[in-house]
Amino acid sequence: MRVALGIEYDGSSYRGYQEQPGGQTIQDELQRALAKIAATPVNVVCAGRTDAGVHATGQVVHFDTEARRPMTAWVRGVNTFLPPDIAIRWARVVPDAFHARFSAFGRSYRYLLINRPQRPGVWNGRAGWYHHPLDVSRMREAAGLLLGEHDFSAFRAADCQAKSPVKLMRRAEVKRLGDLVVFDFEAGAFLHHMVRNLVGSLVYVGQGKQPPGWVAELLLKADRRLAAPTFSPAGLYLVGVHYEPHWGLPSNEGAVETLF
Structure with missing residues (x-):
């Protein structure tokens, strides 16, 4: 059984x-x-x-x-x-x-980031932290460039064992809830450290270190050395694994939408 x-x-x-x-x-x-x-x-x-x-x-x-x-x-x-x-x-x-x-035909990840000058207390270990102000509208624009099928080598860990760096990104969204910035990603599959590397580069855009279009350049150049450093694991959550209805499994969508 x-x-x-x-x-x-x-x-x-x-x-x-x-x-x-x-x-x-x-x-x-x-x-x-x-x-x-x-x-x-x-x-x-x-x-x-x-x-x-x-x-x-x-x-x-x-x-x-x-x-x-x-x-x-x-x-x-x-x-x-x-x-x-x-x-x-x-x-x-x-x-x-x-x-x-x-x-599974897809997976969803959510990254929670505290964006304020003071380090988190209650959120310690459960959210990332960035002390400089972030422009979420710029980050949202950059995230939109990730949608579709791309070579994500620029966001791939050196020890990643995936056979191909090409993945289909179905969802890439950024929103702010007070001091909390929420990143949502859905794709068929993800490379090792891919979400944390994406968050790091989007934070660079949000701080103004790079323009939103820089993310598209990273995808084209496919060079991990050009992207931002890997972000902390503390704020990363696997919030959903997606299956066809005939398997009869409960939906995880409630977890995606109600997490914090």
Whole structure:
């Protein structure tokens, strides 16, 4: 039997999603808790691996098990064995053909940035911070140039293992809510550090270091050395993984629109 789970977590205390020999990852904690309910080791496959310090409200995973349990056991039961900063939101039995990663046609990320002279307190670890004033209208104009299919090599980490840097960006928006600047991105898939690198370059535009059209130049030149430094992971959230309706999974759109 194959089961899909919707998960949320605060990644501040973890070394990322993917299990590592030293432990302290989301996958380690998740598999340990699932094994308690399944009474046997469980291996989970995720829709998108998140880095150290990155959060999620809409992560999706799947696992195979012979254990017959009610869906409540895979939610409330597993949650009793998880640390308080990781939680299962929902569970569904899915066809064997379903794959958390390869069945997804899109992913949505949100970056939260505190923009004020004083460093954050309550927001520490849960939002990025930039102390210089930012012009959101300029950033919004630059973000619009990211829409469509492009080579995103200028925003790709050196150790990225993706086969191609060409991605289709379906959503790239920037808005301000008081001291909070919110960046929303949706694409079929993302390169390693792509969102954090995009945010860094949009911040350069917002501060006036570069014009909005600079972002289009970066796309054309496809050179990571020309773009801004990688921004902090603290404000990055995987807020949604998108699947065709026939898989019968809950929509993550509520998480996208209501997050802060």
